[in-house]
Amino acid sequence: MKRFMGFVNKEFLHIFRDFRTLIILFGIPAVQILLFGFVVSTDLKNAQIAVLDLSHDEVTRKLSGKIISSGFFDKAENLLNYDDVDRVLKSKKTKAVVIFEEDFGKRLIHNGKASVSIVSDGSEPNMATMTTNYLTAIISDFNRELSAGSAGSALLVQPEVRMFYNPSLKGQYMFVPGVITLIMILICALMTSITITREKEFGTMEVLLVSPLRPLQIILGKVIPYFILSFVDVILILLLSWLVFGLPVKGSILLLLVESMLYIFMSLSLGVLISTVAKNMQQAIFISLVGMMLPTILLSGFIFPIENMPDIYQWVSAIFPPRYFIVVIKNIMVKGTGFLFVWKETLILLLFTLAFIGFSIRNFKVRLQ
C-alpha cells in the first residue's frame, strides 16, 4: 500500500509541476463554460424575420408594425405563400417567420380570437428559443393593449409556435452538459493515455515493469489522481454555470455526481486502453483527439441533434459513449428526471467501462514486445 501511495504521490507531482497539464485540467473547462455561455446567451438584436400576411388588414399591419418597431427584429421580406417559408428559413439569414392566418382581423373581432404562427429555425436551438420567446412576449403585450382598448370581452391573439428542423428544441441548455461530457473525455482519456505513454517513451516504464509493482497498481496509480481532479472539474463546471449563468440542476445533484463518476471512470479506462495500444505520446494524442474528441463534438448530440442525422451517423454515434452520458446529464440537469429515466443509458455506460477495463487488462503487457 505504501508502494502504491508513493506512486500516486509521484503522479500528483507530475501534474502539479506541469503548467500545461494544469491549464488543460482547470483552465480549459472554465474557458469553455464561459465561452459557450456567453456566446449562447447574447441578447437579441435586429434579428431578421419574414412575415407572411394572408389577411392584410389593419390588425395584422398594427401587430407586425409593433414587432418591427420593438428593435429586436428587422423585417427581411414579405412572403406571398407557404412555400416561401421553407425557402427563407433555409437561407439561414431569416431566423423566424410570422404567419397571420386568413381573415385574421375579422376572426379576432367576430370570434374574439385569431391565431398567428411563429415558425422558427430549430437547427439553431438557442436562437430559435429566443426569437419565439421575444415574439410571444410582444404578442402578449399586444393582447393586453387590445383588451385595454375594448371594453368587455377580451380579444385574444393566439400565438402558435412551430419549429422547423428540430421540433422539440433539444438544444436548449445543451452547452453545460455538452461541455462536461466533452471535457471529461478529453481530460480523462487524453491525459491518462499521455501520462502512461510518456513513461514508455522516456524508458521509465521499463524500470517500473522490472519492479515489484503490479500492472494493476501502475494503472490505478495513474488513474486515481486524474479521477479526483476530474471530479473536482465537474463540480467546478456546475458551480460556474450556476454562479455565472444561473443554470440550476433541476434533478438530484447526488445522482448527477454519481453518474459523473461513472462517466469519468469510463473515460479513464478508455485512456488506459488507448495507452496500451499507442506506442508513443504522439499516437496517444492522435487517437484521443481524432478518435474521441471529434466524434464527441460531432456525433454525441452535443452540437448537432442526433435525431436530425442521417441513419448511418446515428448508428455510428451509438458506439461513442459520450452520446449516452449526454442524455443522462441532460435529463438530470435540464429536465430534472430521476434514475428511472436514465437507467438504460447508465447500464450502457457501465458496460462500456467494463469492456474497456477488460481490454486494458488483456492488453497491458508485463513485458516488452
Place this chain on the structure above:
Amino acid sequence: MKNAVISVHDLVKKFGSFVANDHLSFEVYEGEIFGFLGANGAGKTTALRILSGLSAPTSGKVLVAGFDAARDPEKIKKNIGYMCQKFSLYNDLTVRENIMLYGGIYGMRKALIRERCEELLERLRFMEYGNRLISDLPLGLRQKLAFSVAVLHEPRIVFLDEPTGGVDPITRRQFWEMIYETAARGITIFVTTHYMDEAEYCDRISIMNEGRIVALDTPDGLKNKYRVDSVEEVFVKIVRSGKISV
C-alpha cells in the same frame, strides 16, 4: 603561413547569468583534422552551434569559412557540412532519395548530384543498397553514408558531432579512413568524440572544461607537456584538476 578557415576570437556565450563559453580563442586550419574534446556540460555543444551558424555569440568575433557567425550565419551554413550521431538521414527514404534531397538542399545542380551520387555509391561499395530504405541499413553503413552526404556539396569545413558513437571497431576505423581521405582533399574536419583513442587520430585537439579551452595542441605536444602516454590521460588530468564540485 597556414590558412585559417575557422577563426574564433574572444567568443563569449551566455545563457542568462550562466557562461557557457568563456572567452574562447582558437583557429582551425584548412585541411586539418581538429578534435574538439571536453567533459559533459563543458560547453562543446554550445560552441559547435555557434560555429555552424545555428546560434549567435553573445560577444566576440567568430569567422567560419570567411563569414561572420553573428552577421552571416546563412552564408556559413552554405559552406559547411554537418553530421551528428542522432539525426543524419531520413529513415523512410532510400539511400538515393536521401542523397538527392541533401544535394538539392545545398542547391547543387541535378545532373551534378546524380553524378556524385553514383560516384559515392561506387566508392562506398554501396551500389546494391542504392534503392534500399535507410532504416534497413546497419548502423555502421548509415554513419558512413551520413558522412558522405555531409561532404557531398564539397563544403570547406565539415562538423562531426560524435560521429562514431556505438559503432563497431572495424566500421569506426573505416570511418576514420574516410575522414583522413576527406581531409587530404582539403576539407577541414571539426570533430567531437568521447573515444579518446580517436582523439589521437586528430592533427590537433582542444580540450574544454567549464566553458574554457584549457589545452590546445597536437596529441604528441599535449602528451609531452603533461608527461603521460595517451590523450586519455591528458584529458583525465585536465578535467580532474578543473573539477570543483562534481
Place this chain on the structure above:
Amino acid sequence: METVVEAAGIGKKFGNLSALKDISFQIGTGEVFGFIGPDGAGKTTLFRIITSLMIPDEGKIKVLGHDPVTEFEEIRKHIGYMPGRFSLYQDLSVEENLRFYATVFGTTLEENYHLIRDIYSHIEPFKKRMAGKLSGGMKQKLALSCALIHQPRLLVLDEPTTGVDAVSRSEFWDMLKNLRQYNITIVVSTPYMDEAMRCDRVALIQDGQLLQIGSPGTIRDGFSRKLYSVTAPEKYKLLLALKSFAGTESVFPFGDSVHLTLKEGVTVQAISDYLEKSGVVGVTMRETNAGIEDRFLELMNRK
C-alpha cells in the same frame, strides 16, 4: 561460487531478423560481468531477457535461481535495472526520483543510504534540481543510485557509460568496483572496448553472437599473431602504404599508431623496405601487446 545468471542456447528473433543466436554463459555471485560490443549487437535484447522483460524464443535461462518466463515476479524483487536511456523522471527533482524508486521497491532512502552514499554524495548538493536539468554524468550517477536503492542482488546496467565523458566514465567504474563489498553481482554492457579491462570477465558480442567469453587477460592472450605498432608523422600515408603492401595481414589505425599483423614469413625488414620505397618517412615500428579491441577486430575479421 554460486551462479546468478545461467543461460544456455538463448535465441531471439524479431520477424526475420535474428537478434540473438545461441547465447550461453554463466555469471557467478559478486562478479562484474561485461558484454562488450557495438550498437545493434543484441546487448539490449539480452538484458531485457535477463530482466524478464522479454521472453527468449529458444534456449533456457535462470536468473537468481528462477525462470524469468514463469517466475518473473520473484526475480523482479531482487533486480536493479538501468536501461540504456537513463530512466529518470525529468520533471521530478533528484531527491524525488530517488525517494520514488525507494518506495516502489518497498524501502526508504534512509534505510539503504549506506549503499549509495559514495555515488549519491556527488549529486546530493543538487538534490533539489530537476533530473532533466542534470548533465550526462550526473544523470548517470542518479540513475545508478535509483537502481541500487533497494539493495538488489543483481544489478543490470545497459550501456551506463554511453555518451558520457572519459572522466565520468572512469569514475563510474570506480563506483562499481566499490559495490563489490556488498556482494552485488553486476552485469554491464558497453560499446567502449577499453572498459573491458574494468570487468572481472567479459563476453564479446557482435551481430547477436558471442565471439568469446573470459577474463580480459584471457581474451587478450587469445590474440594469435605477432602485433606491431607502427608510427609515422604522416599517419594517413602510412596507413595507405601498409594497406597496399602484399605482406600485410591486417592493418588498423589505433590511437596515435597503426596496429599491423603480417602474413606468414614476412619479415619486419621487408616492410621497412617497402615503406621507404613508398616514401613514408620517420617510421618507427615495435612489437606490442594486443588489447581487447585487437582481439575483437581479429574475431570480427575471422567471421
